[in-house]
Each structure stands twice: as C-alpha cells, then as structure tokens.
Amino acid sequence: MVLAHVSTIHPIYFLSGLTLRNHYVLMYISYNIIIYNDLEMADVQRIVHVSINLATVAFSVGILFLGWSGLEHPTLLFAHPLFSDIFSTSFFTLNLATVPLSSVFLMTLGVLGVLSAIYGIGYGEVYRARFEGAWLDVGVFLFIAAMAVVFLAGNAFTFLFGWEMMSFVSYLLVVYESERPEVNMAGVLYLAMTQIGTVFLILAFYLLHQFTGSYDFAVFVHLARTLSPVLQSVIFLFTFVGFALKAGIMPLHIWLPRAHPAAPSHVSALMSGIMLKTALYGLLLVNLYWLSPTVWWGVLFIVLGGSSAVLGAFHATQETDIKRILAYSSIENMGLLFMVVGISIAAFALREWTIAGVALCATIYQAMNHAAFKSLLFHAAGSMIHGTHERSLNFLGGLLRRMPYTSIAMAVGLLSVAAVPPFNGFMSEWLVFLASADLARTNLHNVVGLFAAIALFALLFTGALVALMAARIFGVGFQGEGRSPGARAAHEAPFAMRLSLLMGALYALLLGLFPAFIVNALQLTLPEPLRFSPVHLWYTGNLFAISKLPFILLFLLVGGGFFVFLLLRLFIGKEQRHIAPTWTCGGERMAFMSYSATGFSQPVARTFRSLMIPVARGYMYRPAWDFVLKTAQYFRRIQNGSVRSYLVYLFVTVIVLLIVVR
Amino acid sequence: MDFWLDVTAMALMVSTSWIIAIRYILSGIKWLSFQSFMLSLLTAVLAIETGRTDLFVIAAITLAVKAIAIPYILYRTLKAVGIDRQAEKSFGRDRLIIAVLAMWAIGYYVTPDLGLGSGHNLYLSISIGMLLSGVLIMITHNKALMQGVGLIVIENSLFLAALSTSFGMPFLVDIGIFLDVLVVVVLIAALSFRMDELLSSMSIEKLRRLKG
Amino acid sequence: MMSLLQACFIVLFAPFLQGVIKRLKARMQGRTGPSIWQPYRELRKYFHKGAVVSDQASIVTRLVPYGQFALIFSAALTLPLFTVDRQTLLASGNLFLFIYLLGFARLLTALLGMDSGSAFGGMGVSRDLFVALLVEPTVFLAILSAGLLSKGFSFAGITLHLLSHPGQGLTLTTLLAAAALLMIVITETGRLPIDNPDTHLELTMIHEGAILDLSGRALGLMSLGAWMKQLLWISVFFDTCLPYGMATDTAPNDVLYGVIIWVGKVLLFGVVLAFIESVTAKMRLFTVPRFLTLALSLSLFALLSNYVGA
Known part of the structure; x- marks a missing residue:
C-alpha cells in the first residue's frame, strides 16, 4: 500500500518540472512511513529503490511479451482522441499499435529494460548516500515507458509525444550527476541538439499530413508512395536529418560522446542500446515502409x-x-x-x-x-x-x-x-x-x-x-x-x-x-x-x-583446442610449469x-x-555559430533603441500592406 | 447639412497637415485643440442628421476631453518645462508637406478596396490619411510632447473612421477609449517632465542611451 | 572430408615450407643455413620442454595457444588447396568467414601478448594490430575484386570460375589484385620489408614481440600457428590468382596430380619470398603504412576496374 502510494506520486512530481534532486516529497512520505511503521530510513530507501526497479522489470517483461505477440499478429492496442472537447482536430489522438517491425524493437527494449533494471538495483547503491536513488529509478522506468510509446506509436501525435518524452527524460537522466560541471554542459548540448532534430521530424510529419490528409501511420503506408518524387525526397531529407541527429551520425554526433558518458551506466546502456535504435526504427519506417526510395x-x-x-x-x-x-x-x-x-x-x-x-x-x-x-x-x-x-x-x-x-x-x-x-x-x-x-x-x-x-x-x-x-x-x-x-x-x-x-x-x-x-x-x-x-x-x-554453422565453429574452436591439448597430453605428458616474474631486462618491475x-x-x-x-566542429558548428552571431549583429542594427525608427518600420509595413492589399 | 460635414472634414485635413509643419510646440497643441473641436462638431452634425442621442453625448465628451482637457494638460507640461520650445523636426517643412500630401493620396488610393461601406467613402479616406499623418508626426518629431500630439491625431483618425463607417463604436467602447487616451496623455506629460528634468532635453533621441 | 584432409596437410606441411625458405635464404646470402627439417625439430623441443609462466599471467595464457591453433585450423577448412570441393566444410560465403577467423586468431594473440604485463608484449601487439588495420581491408578488396565476376563469394567459387574461364586470370583486375595480394602475403607472413622473422631485437619486432614471454607448449603452438598462417596466405594467393592445375573433383588420380602441382607452386613461392627477403632491407614501422597504402590503392584500382569502362 505504501509502495503504491510512493510510486504513484513520483511521476507526477517528476514531470512537473521539478528537478531530479528535489526530493522533499519523497522525504515527507518516507518520514510518515517511518513514524507509522517504525522503519529505519535506510530500510525504507532500499525497499523503495528495489521495488521500483522490480516494477520496471515487470513492465519490461510486459513489453517483451507485447512485442512477442505483435510479431505475428499486428494489433491495435489503444486509439482514443484526446481533448476532443477543446480542439476539433483529429491530431490529438493517442494511438498505440504493434506492427511486426516495431515488435522486434519492443522485444529488444523489453530485454534491455529487464537487464538495466536488475543492474540498477545494484548500481543504485552508489547513489544511495544522496537519497535520490529513487528518482533515478523512476527516471529509468519513465525512459523505458517513453521508448515503448515511440515503438508502439500508430500516428504522428503519439510518435512525437513519445519522442519528446524520451528526449526530456533522458536529458534529466544525463544530468543526474549534475554536480560535475561537464555533465551540465553535456546535458544542455544534448537537449539543444535533440530539439533541433525534433523540428525536422515535425516538418516531415507536417508534409506527410498535408499531402495525405491523415496523421495515421496506417494511411501513410498506403498513400505515401503515391506522392510526387520531389516531395518524397524532401520528406526523406527532413526525416534523415531529424533521425540522424538522434542516431549520432557523424556531422551531427557532437552531443553523443558527451552525453553518454555523463549518464549513470545503466542509463548509458539504455541510451546506447535502444534509444539510438528509435532513430533507426523511424528511418526504416519512413523510408522503406512508407515512401518509395x-x-x-x-x-x-x-x-x-x-x-x-x-x-x-x-x-x-x-x-x-x-x-x-x-x-x-x-x-x-x-x-x-x-x-x-x-x-x-x-x-x-x-x-x-x-x-x-x-x-x-x-x-x-x-x-x-x-x-x-x-x-x-x-x-x-x-x-x-x-x-x-x-x-x-x-x-x-x-x-x-x-x-x-x-x-x-x-x-x-x-x-x-x-x-x-x-x-x-x-x-x-x-x-x-x-x-x-x-x-x-x-x-x-x-x-x-x-x-x-x-x-x-x-x-x-x-x-x-x-x-x-x-x-x-x-x-x-x-x-x-x-x-x-x-x-x-x-x-x-x-x-x-x-x-x-x-x-x-x-x-x-x-x-x-x-x-x-x-x-x-x-x-x-x-x-x-x-x-x-x-x-x-x-x-x-x-x-x-x-x-548449424555457429555450433560447428564453436565445436571447432573448443573441441579443436581441447583435441590438441589431449593429443599433447597423451603423447608427451603433463607440462611442467614454473611461475616466474615477467622478464623486464633485469630491472625492477613496475x-x-x-x-x-x-x-x-x-x-x-x-x-x-x-x-x-575536427571536421564537424571546424567546418560546420563553428561557422554556423559565427553566422548566428553575425546575423545577430545585423539585427542589432535594426534594434537601435530609437522609438521613432520602430515607428518607421511600422509605418512602412502598414503602407506597403495597404497598397498590396489593394 | 452636407455643407457642414464638408467644412469640418476640410478643417480636419488642414489641421493635420499644419500640425506636422508647425514651428513651435505650443502651436501644435493649439491646432490639436482645433482639430478635436472640429471632430466634435462633425459628430454633433451627424447626431443632428441621424437623431441619435448617444452621438450627442460623444460629441460632448470629445469636446471636453480632446479639445479642452488634453491640450490643457499638454500646455501645462510645456509651461512647466519652459515656454516657446521649438519643435525639432527631422525634415524641412516643404518635404513634410509633400509627405502629408502623399499620405492623403495613399488614403484616397486604398480606401475603395478595404471593404468598408459601399462605394467611395471620402471620410474613410481622410481618416486613413490622418492615421498615416499621425504616425508621420510621431516619426518626424523629436520632442516627447509631440509624440503625444501625434498619438491624439491617430486617435482622432480612428474615431473618424469609426464614425464614417458605422456612426461610431458602441457607446461603452468610446467611453473607454476616451479614458485611455486621457491616461496616456497624462503619462506622456509626466514622462516628458521627468525627461526634461533629468536630461534637460525632451528629445527622445536621448533615449537611445538606454540601449544595452 | 576433403577439406579436413587439406587442413591436416597444411598443419603437416607448414613447418617444411618454413624450413625450405630459411635454407634457401641462407644459401642466397652465402651461408649454409639450418636443415630444412629444423622447424620440426624445434617443434618437438618446444612440446617436450616445460614452461616458464609469468606471475602476472592469467587464464588467457593457458587457453589462447590452443584456441589460436584451432582458429587457424578452422580457417584452413574454408580454403581449397589442391582440389576444389563444393562440399567444403565451411564453404558458404567463406571469404568473410576466413578473414574474420584469422582476425579472431589475431585478437587472441593480442590478448596473449598483453597478458604478462610486459612492455614488449604490448609493443608487439600494438604494432601487429596497427598493421592489420590496413591489411584487412586491402586483402578483402583484392579478393573481392578478383571474385566479383564469379557467383558467390567463396574461395571455391572464385577458383572454379577461374578454372572454367582461364582467360579471366589475365585481366587487368586480376593482375592488380594479384600484385596487392602479393604485398599483403609478404606483410601477413611477417617477412622482411615489414617484420623480420629472425630477429629478437625488441625495437623492430612485431610478431615476435607478442609471443616473447611464452615458452614450452604455448610457444610451440604459436609458432606452428604462425607457419600455418603463412601457408594459408600463400594458398589464398594461389586460389584467387593462379588456381591452375587444381583438381575439380575428388578422384584420387586428380587429387594426387593437384597435390604435386600445389606443392610445386608453394615451393616456387617460397623461392620468391626468400629472394625478396635477401634483397630488401627492413622498413621503419612508420613507413609500413606507405607500403600498405600502395597495396590498398592497387586493390582499389582493381575494384574500380570492375566498374569503369563498358
């Protein structure tokens, strides 16, 4: 009962923009538990920590089986319009479905989730002194859930929602050890780059919607191939840039070698192991299943x-x-x-x-x-x-x-x-x-x-x-x-x-x-x-x-080696072995x-x-940065602080508009 | 009655053109007062013609607020910072007069297609020309008080536009606008006074120094 | 079955080739040289002696010599030597398998070299892997460009294709690939311009450095493995460029004929190697990439010649 209480309250605070280290709520709850149940603080922490991780394991196993069943039987799990009383558009529809391609990725996600959560039980001990270990566990859980949403998405809204959620949660996890200064830099860079990628994805989905009239992936499968080749190429380029950014392909990779080492290890494992694959999944989906390349x-x-x-x-x-x-x-x-x-x-x-x-x-x-x-x-x-x-x-x-x-x-x-x-x-x-x-x-x-x-x-x-x-x-x-x-x-x-x-x-x-x-x-x-x-x-x-090939190779490798060993042993006898220090030309070994x-x-x-x-840094990011600064200088000239020049801009705009309208 | 309408419209045009080209700020305030008076006259004429009582009230308020109160506030501010202030302009009189003529032309040119009213509405043309001229006043004049004057001209033009297309806005809206304009002018007056105290000048070009 | 026979043949024949080359080299340089049976004697000595093992050594030192031997033996199973047998044990797409099996053997050797914590081991391993960086793509491209015309990417397929269309052995592609392969064979067998097989001078050695701390059975197995690798690479050269004289079935007469021709070809190649070793000086380590880049560009040209022109 207590645990359920804790794990239901966490995600809410987690998402409400409070930082990971903001743990007053948890402290308050734990305090109450201690008062009522006579438990030691450390015990409570451990119980919370282990049980959240076990919940993650169970969730991952669920994902694994979901993928398993989806491989042969594509199913629609959930389709429901959101905010239909506020917005009249069909965009906000939550649509979760499995297709065979995503099932494979889901199964991989499930396995990795199990491994990382079990690993997290032991690894979280490192952070237990900080008493924020539980936030890390909740973060991992949400991260896995967000990636599952990406793989299960059946329309553009669900995909983008999962995608953004995944990016945001992984950002929070990257900056988990934020007392190290390089971690914060890595986090900001990661967040910035991933947002740029998302912009391109949104553009691509917008184009797809504009010309097929739907947000549903099932419709894209049928209609996207009928678009004009130029349009398809444009969509391809947008998705390519957007997904390549997430995948860390070379000119767009700069965030990856900073962000992955910064995160706790089992988060790095999830990021490297499966988060990068979400980009691959998206690319495969768009380029091989929807468009005609x-x-x-x-x-x-x-x-x-x-x-x-x-x-x-x-x-x-x-x-x-x-x-x-x-x-x-x-x-x-x-x-x-x-x-x-x-x-x-x-x-x-x-x-x-x-x-x-x-x-x-x-x-x-x-x-x-x-x-x-x-x-x-x-x-x-x-x-x-x-x-x-x-x-x-x-x-x-x-x-x-x-x-x-x-x-x-x-x-x-x-x-x-x-x-x-x-x-x-x-x-x-x-x-x-x-x-x-x-x-x-x-x-x-x-x-x-x-x-x-x-x-x-x-x-x-x-x-x-x-x-x-x-x-x-x-x-x-x-x-x-x-x-x-x-x-x-x-x-x-x-x-x-x-x-x-x-x-x-x-x-x-x-x-x-x-x-x-x-x-x-x-x-x-x-x-x-x-x-x-x-x-x-x-x-x-x-x-x-x-x-049979792997088994033959395994047999040749192990059996062959063992055969030679036996042959020498039988015909020549047991080898005499002396242990001696490594030879260092007579000097002391260091x-x-x-x-x-x-x-x-x-x-x-x-x-x-x-x-x-550094091709990417020298020929891409540095010039781009310089360009931004230089353009900013030009805009500064426009923004000169004189009220009357602002009025002139307004004045000219109005007149031009009036004349154009006529 | 049409005769009176024409006369007031003409007076509006003349006063607007003249405000741009004044030499002293004091005369600008006087012409503004005159323009507002003409506007209230025009409203009154319309009120007689249509027989709508709310237009009478609005004409009265226009007279009270725009023709008397606002010029008085501006006049007091001017007195406080020293009389006979020259109006600093960015361009010479001749060019400004030509510019204003261009504004009238533009107003006349764009009106038919705005989709307001049927046929060619002369008063709408005048109001748009006045609007543009008001902005022009704010652009070309350096002194902070003249910005206030320009603002009232713009306000007058909008009032005229509303009057010429649909006999004024709803009564409550009009009242609200009057109140706003009054507050704005009070603010401008207060700020001009502070500026003059601090910078010993009312030139808004000095405000550039605030830029970071 | 035939491939098992061939692999065993490689195990038995490899020390002989090494002895022949050493003897020939000595003769060319005006020395008498050791007997051509000397490698067999060395092996017998290694296998009978006890071993001195470093106190830093781990389980890696005990397992790797056997594993490495088994891997090279498996690689030998994928190659046709004196007969092309479609039924070879590990035939399907075996070009890739062959290279990666040898790559695995190299990786194991590397771990072995690092195991005693000696500076020489690290040095030899580092250089060995460094040289491999350019060798692996080159040899792959060379074989690939020679084999593009045949169906499937197995040595058996390439050999059969060349045997049935002898004219294609003389195209520009094959010649360029052969030149590149020759350079690679010299590199991979640890021969002179790259590595000196006779030296124990630590500043120059590559392969010897990695196995410096070994003795006894481990050393014997590693040496035998190195000689087998030498013979394997020579066979690769013949399979890809000069398979002529190879039997295409398993009839005893044809096989016997194939064996004789293959031994003749290998010995001839040994003569060439000994000659090259006698007339060239060793390169500095950092000039090796130039040599290998030449080989790489040759194989790239071989590849290009498949795509330009009609």
Whole structure:
C-alpha cells in the first residue's frame, strides 16, 4: 500500500518540472512511513529503490511479451482522441499499435529494460548516500515507458509525444550527476541538439499530413508512395536529418560522446542500446515502409554511414575514458547500420528485392545485436568504474583477477563488438557482407555497385579498428598489473549487477548461436516484396546449413583446442610449469612499464592523423555559430533603441500592406 | 447639412497637415485643440442628421476631453518645462508637406478596396490619411510632447473612421477609449517632465542611451 | 572430408615450407643455413620442454595457444588447396568467414601478448594490430575484386570460375589484385620489408614481440600457428590468382596430380619470398603504412576496374 502510494506520486512530481534532486516529497512520505511503521530510513530507501526497479522489470517483461505477440499478429492496442472537447482536430489522438517491425524493437527494449533494471538495483547503491536513488529509478522506468510509446506509436501525435518524452527524460537522466560541471554542459548540448532534430521530424510529419490528409501511420503506408518524387525526397531529407541527429551520425554526433558518458551506466546502456535504435526504427519506417526510395537516398546513407563508422571507430581507438570509448563505438555501430540501410534502400530502388530484404534483415539483426552487446559493455564499464573509481584506461589494469564476472561480461561484449566468428556481431555483419557484396556484383559497371563495394571496405576497415579497440580495452584494462591504487584494490560488483552482467552475456551469446531462427523470424517484419527465402542466403550445395554453422565453429574452436591439448597430453605428458616474474631486462618491475592505452594506439594516431581533424566542429558548428552571431549583429542594427525608427518600420509595413492589399 | 460635414472634414485635413509643419510646440497643441473641436462638431452634425442621442453625448465628451482637457494638460507640461520650445523636426517643412500630401493620396488610393461601406467613402479616406499623418508626426518629431500630439491625431483618425463607417463604436467602447487616451496623455506629460528634468532635453533621441 | 584432409596437410606441411625458405635464404646470402627439417625439430623441443609462466599471467595464457591453433585450423577448412570441393566444410560465403577467423586468431594473440604485463608484449601487439588495420581491408578488396565476376563469394567459387574461364586470370583486375595480394602475403607472413622473422631485437619486432614471454607448449603452438598462417596466405594467393592445375573433383588420380602441382607452386613461392627477403632491407614501422597504402590503392584500382569502362 505504501509502495503504491510512493510510486504513484513520483511521476507526477517528476514531470512537473521539478528537478531530479528535489526530493522533499519523497522525504515527507518516507518520514510518515517511518513514524507509522517504525522503519529505519535506510530500510525504507532500499525497499523503495528495489521495488521500483522490480516494477520496471515487470513492465519490461510486459513489453517483451507485447512485442512477442505483435510479431505475428499486428494489433491495435489503444486509439482514443484526446481533448476532443477543446480542439476539433483529429491530431490529438493517442494511438498505440504493434506492427511486426516495431515488435522486434519492443522485444529488444523489453530485454534491455529487464537487464538495466536488475543492474540498477545494484548500481543504485552508489547513489544511495544522496537519497535520490529513487528518482533515478523512476527516471529509468519513465525512459523505458517513453521508448515503448515511440515503438508502439500508430500516428504522428503519439510518435512525437513519445519522442519528446524520451528526449526530456533522458536529458534529466544525463544530468543526474549534475554536480560535475561537464555533465551540465553535456546535458544542455544534448537537449539543444535533440530539439533541433525534433523540428525536422515535425516538418516531415507536417508534409506527410498535408499531402495525405491523415496523421495515421496506417494511411501513410498506403498513400505515401503515391506522392510526387520531389516531395518524397524532401520528406526523406527532413526525416534523415531529424533521425540522424538522434542516431549520432557523424556531422551531427557532437552531443553523443558527451552525453553518454555523463549518464549513470545503466542509463548509458539504455541510451546506447535502444534509444539510438528509435532513430533507426523511424528511418526504416519512413523510408522503406512508407515512401518509395530512390537510389541517391541509399548513396547518401552509405556515404554518411560509412564515414561515420570509420571515424567513430577511429575515435574509439583514441579515447582513454572507458565510457567515451564505448560512446564512440556506438557512433561507429550506428554508422554501420546506416550503411546497411543505404544498401537496402539502393537495392529497393533498383528493384533487387532479395538483396534489399537481406540488407534490411541484416539491419534489424545488427540493431538487436548492437543493443545486446553495447548494453552489456556499458554495464561492464559501470561495474569497472564502480569497483575501481577510475574511468581512464591508463589507470586501470589487472582487473581480470580481481573482477572475474565483469571480465567475462566485458570479454563477451568485446568479442561480439569485434564481430569474431561464433559471436552475434559476426552473424549480422556476415549478412551485411552478403547483401553488399551481392549488390556490388549485380551492379558491375554501375556507380551504385561501386558504393556497395566502398561500403564493404568501410566494413572491413571498421572491423580492424574495432579489433584494435577491443584488444586495447581488454589488454590494458583487464590484464597485466593495476596502474593505480583504485585498480589494485578493485572489488567485484554486487550481486544484482553480476546477475545482470551474466544475463546480458548469455543474451548476446544466444543471439549469435541461433542466426537462422532469428533470420526466419525477421522475415515477418519485412515489407511484402522484400521477403526472401533463406535458401537465397546460404549458397546451396553446402554440407552444413547456416543454422548449424555457429555450433560447428564453436565445436571447432573448443573441441579443436581441447583435441590438441589431449593429443599433447597423451603423447608427451603433463607440462611442467614454473611461475616466474615477467622478464623486464633485469630491472625492477613496475606497473607503468607495460604499454598504456595512449601508447597502445599511438601508431594509429600518428598514421591516421588526418582523420583527427575536427571536421564537424571546424567546418560546420563553428561557422554556423559565427553566422548566428553575425546575423545577430545585423539585427542589432535594426534594434537601435530609437522609438521613432520602430515607428518607421511600422509605418512602412502598414503602407506597403495597404497598397498590396489593394 | 452636407455643407457642414464638408467644412469640418476640410478643417480636419488642414489641421493635420499644419500640425506636422508647425514651428513651435505650443502651436501644435493649439491646432490639436482645433482639430478635436472640429471632430466634435462633425459628430454633433451627424447626431443632428441621424437623431441619435448617444452621438450627442460623444460629441460632448470629445469636446471636453480632446479639445479642452488634453491640450490643457499638454500646455501645462510645456509651461512647466519652459515656454516657446521649438519643435525639432527631422525634415524641412516643404518635404513634410509633400509627405502629408502623399499620405492623403495613399488614403484616397486604398480606401475603395478595404471593404468598408459601399462605394467611395471620402471620410474613410481622410481618416486613413490622418492615421498615416499621425504616425508621420510621431516619426518626424523629436520632442516627447509631440509624440503625444501625434498619438491624439491617430486617435482622432480612428474615431473618424469609426464614425464614417458605422456612426461610431458602441457607446461603452468610446467611453473607454476616451479614458485611455486621457491616461496616456497624462503619462506622456509626466514622462516628458521627468525627461526634461533629468536630461534637460525632451528629445527622445536621448533615449537611445538606454540601449544595452 | 576433403577439406579436413587439406587442413591436416597444411598443419603437416607448414613447418617444411618454413624450413625450405630459411635454407634457401641462407644459401642466397652465402651461408649454409639450418636443415630444412629444423622447424620440426624445434617443434618437438618446444612440446617436450616445460614452461616458464609469468606471475602476472592469467587464464588467457593457458587457453589462447590452443584456441589460436584451432582458429587457424578452422580457417584452413574454408580454403581449397589442391582440389576444389563444393562440399567444403565451411564453404558458404567463406571469404568473410576466413578473414574474420584469422582476425579472431589475431585478437587472441593480442590478448596473449598483453597478458604478462610486459612492455614488449604490448609493443608487439600494438604494432601487429596497427598493421592489420590496413591489411584487412586491402586483402578483402583484392579478393573481392578478383571474385566479383564469379557467383558467390567463396574461395571455391572464385577458383572454379577461374578454372572454367582461364582467360579471366589475365585481366587487368586480376593482375592488380594479384600484385596487392602479393604485398599483403609478404606483410601477413611477417617477412622482411615489414617484420623480420629472425630477429629478437625488441625495437623492430612485431610478431615476435607478442609471443616473447611464452615458452614450452604455448610457444610451440604459436609458432606452428604462425607457419600455418603463412601457408594459408600463400594458398589464398594461389586460389584467387593462379588456381591452375587444381583438381575439380575428388578422384584420387586428380587429387594426387593437384597435390604435386600445389606443392610445386608453394615451393616456387617460397623461392620468391626468400629472394625478396635477401634483397630488401627492413622498413621503419612508420613507413609500413606507405607500403600498405600502395597495396590498398592497387586493390582499389582493381575494384574500380570492375566498374569503369563498358
């Protein structure tokens, strides 16, 4: 009863614009509970904290099942006009429905919500001293709910409502640790950028409404293809800018590497794992399900996505703050996703249905995988920070022995992000490879094919950069010897966090082990002409089908290694092992002797110096800022403080209007 | 009766044109008083013609407020800050007269299509010309008191427009407007006095210094 | 089945090739050199000796040598050597699989190098991954551009296509791709202009640095893995550019013929490698990117030649 009371009052205060740290209400309620129930303050806090998180878990499980059922049976959950007594427009209609595409994202959201909420139970302990832990939990709950609204939206109003709610709540979560000055800057930048994006989205929806006469997504599906090509391109551009801003695509990414590290780790996991995917979902919906794309859209996607993949991966190899590395890695992954969407769009425009289908399938699969391993990585990074109080790789080291669970989770996440064979990242990148290579092959002597080949180049280059990044994180952070007192005194995370880490690792592994099942399920989400029979995918005449491939690889890797081990053991005998200090040319061993994170990536920085030019800052944001200032100067001249000149403006306007009207 | 209407309309035009071109502020106030008197006369003529009693009342109030009270307030302010203040203008008399003529022309030019009344309403043209001239007064004159004068001219023109299209606004609205105008003029008078005390000038160009 | 046989053949043959190259190199430089069976003897020695393990080492050091070996063996399963068998174990789209399997092996080696906390390990790993940055896209583009004309992106498909249309082995595309691949093979086998396989001078080494702290069985497995990788890359070169003489079925006679021709080709390639090693000097680490960028641009041109023109 008490808990229900608390959790019902929170969202109201949360939304009413009070800051997260405004906790008087909670204190008042807790005070009353203590008076009446003789409970200790700390106990109350813990109960509130745990129960809100458990509510989030239950809610996420609900979302998961909603997505599960929606995959095969698209359903309309809720449709009701709001404020119909005040406004006569049909705009304000709350419309929640599941379609197969959104179901996949909903399921991912559900899984991530469960993981993050369980993680939050343990992670919130960090903030318990501040007694605002509960606000954080409520924020996470609202964040998940807002994203669910985005995925469930069946019309423009619901979508924009969920979108804005998501942006606002995530802003509040980003500035949660607002006593750090850089966090506030990151928050403001994030809020500003995301609002700019929303403007473009509103414009796009306005255009769609203007020419179809409806706000319903179901109507867009039927009517949007009949619009004129120019109009479609304009709508495409608006949605592209709006969604690319949210997705952190390269020239529009500046908020992402600041905002993601600033948030608490399980919020970062949600933001990176699923919030970026809302942008992808929107883009897929608009460009592949509503409009009929043309080739140059795909080329734009490929070029921007590819460059942002390469640059994001490059920056990920240069940063030392573990969460910033992961944030840049998210940019890289979103770049890859955009690239594949580009392949799909180009193939769609060229009427290569199978390739478009495979590429779209690869996109969704890769999005699921990225959600899985990036949330895992952020959780593991949070656990590292929690255990060592160090954020920089240069001050970590030796965690493999002190934090075994975190290490396992990190290793699984890193191997997945590096896309090595039996892991999930590999399976989806393989689909990417198949689609792009096929597009390159079927369009010989056509520029589009060249772009597909360039996309493959970006894929491979990114892959090599990410491998370097993964080796750097694990090698510097987890192996060798601790480089700081914090790292040497590291302690393993509490139970809830470990549980979440292991569940996340298991989820990532499962996604990689059953690619055929997932691809078959994803068939349901594709638009009708794009569906393909998986026979097209796995070239015929193979001894083993793709469904068995991960198991074969796993068998070869584990079984092969074990076989060699047994062979040596049987024929030669047990190996004699002596433990000795690492050889340091005879000198005394010091932790700082081993390669630091900065030194590790120094050859890369030196060779690819040209990739470090801040193109976005130097050629886009700075000139834009200067332009704004300069125009403001011009407006200052108009605004000169003389009453009579204001009168002149008025006077001239009136006269001109009068004459024009006549 | 039409004769009287024509005469008053002509008087309005002449007075408006003259206010722009005055040399001393005092004469501006006198001409304003004359203009308001002519307006109340016009209202009275209309009231006789239509037989509406509320128009009589309005004519009386116009006479009391605009022709006597407001000029008196302005006159007192002028006295307080020193008599014989020259009106500072941005342009010479000749150019201002030409500008006012242009205003009359514009008023005449745009009237038929405003969709007010049927056919060509001469009084509406005059009122629009007066409106524009009033704004012109406010633009071209530097002294704060003359802004007040310009404002009353604008008010008069609006009154005329209302009168010429629908025999005045509803009675209560008219009363309200009179009250507003009175308050505005009192404020302008008070502010001009303060300005003169602080800046030893009534030129509103000095107000630029307030800009940040 | 055939691919399993081929992979085992690679395991057995790899040390021999290494011995031959060493011997040839010594001869060209006027030395007698070790016996061509020396690598086998080294392996026997490594496998019998005990190991000295760093006190910083973790479970990674114990597992990775076996894992790395298994990965390279799996990669060998995807390649046709002396016979093209459509039924190869891991055939479907195996170009990508091959590169990523080797990439995984490289990643594991990297973790192994960092495990003892020694500065040399970090140095070798950092350089190894740095060189890989340019190698992976280049080799991929080269094979892709050679294989664009064939259906499907497996080595078997490319090889079969070239065998059935021998004329296409002489196009501009194939020649450019072959040049790029040759440069990559030199890089990937740790040969001279890039890395010196004989040195233990810490300032210059790449691959040796990563396995400096190993001994005993681990070192033996890592060395064997490196030699197998060398043979694999040479086979990749032959599969993509010069598959001629390869059997197209599994009839014993054809296979035997294929084996003889393949061994001849590989030994010839060994001669070329030994010659190049004898006449070139090692590059500075930061000139390596120039060498690789040349290879990359060659493969880019190879790719472009598929798209420009008629």
